Amino acid sequence: MKIKYYHFHLYYDPQNINVATKVSEKLSSIFDLEIGRLWNKPVGPHPVGSCQVTVPVELFEKVAAWFLENRNGIDIFIHPITGDNIADHRDYIMWIGKSYKLNTNFFT
DSSP states (O other): OOOOEEEEEEEEOGGGHHHHHHHHHHHHHHSOOEEOOOOSSOOTTOSSEEEEEEEEGGGHHHHHHHHHHHOTTOEEEEEEESSOHHHHHHTSOEEESOOOOOOGGGGO
């Protein structure tokens, strides 16, 4: 398995999208990362609102540590990008905060 990069997904409810917005803005001010749109509804395999952050392999440890200290109650779903969407979202996953059941059928 070759990890190309990681996706960190901020998970939140519509009631705390403002917290997720502040966390993503703070992250953006510290790291030069690709930060996606904040969705206020489930999208793709994600069961709640989410925002995707693309993290290079070499920044994984720093970004994970940053989220441990600065997530402000937002749950974080982490997975690598290897080219196998199902395994990336089912077998190689990590959580900071609460974990959720993903809809991996989305990929079939």
